[in-house]
Amino acid sequence: MKTLYIVRHAKSSWEYSGIEDIDRPLKKRGIKDAHLMSKFLAKEVGRPDVFVSSSANRALHTAVIFCENFEYPLSNLKIKRQLYSFSDGYLVKTVNALDDGFNSAIIFSHDHGINTFVNKFGNKPISHVSTCGVIGIQFEEKHWKNIKKGKTFLIDFPKNHK
Template sequence: MKTLYIVRHAKSSWEYEGIKDIDRPLKQRGINDAYLISSVLNKKIATPDVFISSCANRALHTAMIFSYSFNYPLANLKISKSLYNFSDGYLIKTVKALDDSFDSAIIFSHDHGISDFVNKFGSIQVDHVPTCGVIGIKFEASHWKNIKSGKTIITEFPKHYK
């Protein structure tokens, strides 16, 4: 059994002119939502075996807040340049390349790839994963490279708690 949690980065800020997209920070609302959802998730699931984040500032900051809530060492947080891509292809490759010693993983990435991935591999249709939304999918597989359709076990969105 393999379990994957996918987190769309929290709400980012567009207020800074001349800043590259990859460097955009979180808004205060995003920071608050990340603390809220990571706290909710921490009460519902065991700490995932590995935390992996896109290299974008907004995804990394979200991952750091979740790491704090789960007491996961920041030194163990893996950063993936390939997750800073807006298609599900890189997300699929990242998941299928996970080390089989990890039975669970949490990945922090971006909108389009996440929505495509959860609808391709999960059992519940999700029209749009909102910022700081988390989808959990359980797979009947011993090896990450063999994952196919799984069962959606968690859908947590900030609006559920406001």
């Protein structure tokens, strides 16, 4: 069995002009939400075997906060530029390429790709994954490359903890 947690990056800022989208930072609210969600999840689900993040600043900063609160070594955080995509294609490829030695993984990515992925691979329809939202899906398959429709067992958002 494989367990996957998908995290949409926390709330980012649009107030900086002249920077590329990939470089947008988190807002203060995003930083607080990332701490809130990661502290809650660390108590509830334990630490996933591998952490993988988009290279976008906002996703990477979210992942770093989760690493801190899960006590996951930053040196082991995997950064994938291809996750800076707004379709589910690279998310699927990233999941399929995970080492089968990992039974659980947490991936930090972006809006549209996440929404498509969780509805395609989970068994509960989700209309919108908000910033710093976390979706957990369990798969019966033994190999990440073979995942099919799984069971959505976690749908959680920062608003549920405020």
